[in-house]
Amino acid sequence: MKRVKELRGMMMEADPSVAVSMRKMVMVSLMEVFKDIAPTYRIRPLTHAEKSTKVKKETQQLREFEESLVSQYKFYLEDLEQTIKDWKQKKRKRSQVVSFQSYRSLAEVSVRCLCELLLTMPHFNFHNNIIVTLVPLMNDPLKTVSDMCCDAFRKLFQEDRVGGASLATVRVISGLIKSLNYSVRPEEVEMKKDLEATATKKKFMTNKEKKKNLSRMQRKWKKAEEKLEKELLEAEASESKERKTKLHTETLNIIFLIYFRxxxxxQKSVLLPVVLEGLANFAHLINLEFFDDLLNVLQNLIQSGNLTNRESLHCIQTVFTILSGQGQIVLLCL
Structure with missing residues (x-):
């Protein structure tokens, strides 16, 4: 970790002839280092009681390593974020050796590193900080930056099997859209099938073939091991399914909240066509309590005459989807 700290210090290179290239190489190098050495779990801070308890030498070494790792990773993320801020605010900090134009290229590398960490380390510390930094950049005027961020979040949504990272992202997007008074650029999102379902399956030895190579005692232990593993997986799957359902439900609620706002x-926002298309696709997931208000709003939109033919069709499709599902209850009550 001392070497990591030394490497991070090289981001402050002041020699004008190598400053820009040096900083870029250090940014990318540190990104790869952290991807390699970070554990597959989030490191939590120790409690006062845990710090005062005597532990084995190996445990203490692990604690010190983890504490130092989190600290250096935090400083690294702050360096990347500050580079982006300096570029956005047209500031030339950290000496005058780097021109504003060079800061733009440094900021692009910073964004690229953050996008990579967003996708490869969703389990690790400060992931929400990365989301908060990158979400506003999806609406950045510089196309290379906005494209990088949009592509990263599309991939995150596709790869997030649990839903925690997606929920955190949608929350930040909701806040951003509201703070900018809905003046953001709409971006197309392709609806892709689950890649895992169509992935080519590798051939493995069958259980019967494996058991042929085992002794009687080994087969007995193997059978007991498989039974235990099955029970553990069933328990884990039940807990995981419940958590995923909760996260996905909350994510949907926020998305519909954005739509309804x-x-x-x-209604004059450039986002309206995207909202109407989204409603047409996901109307069957809307809560019954919102149906009455939504139908009234859609009716007013169609009657206003301000919609294109495509937008009007999306409104009509949404209405039919609502009334063909849970919306039948609304009709029966009228």
């Missing part, structure tokens, strides 16, 4: 408060 735009429908009611920002």
């Amino acid at each position: 735009i429908l009611k408060k920002a």
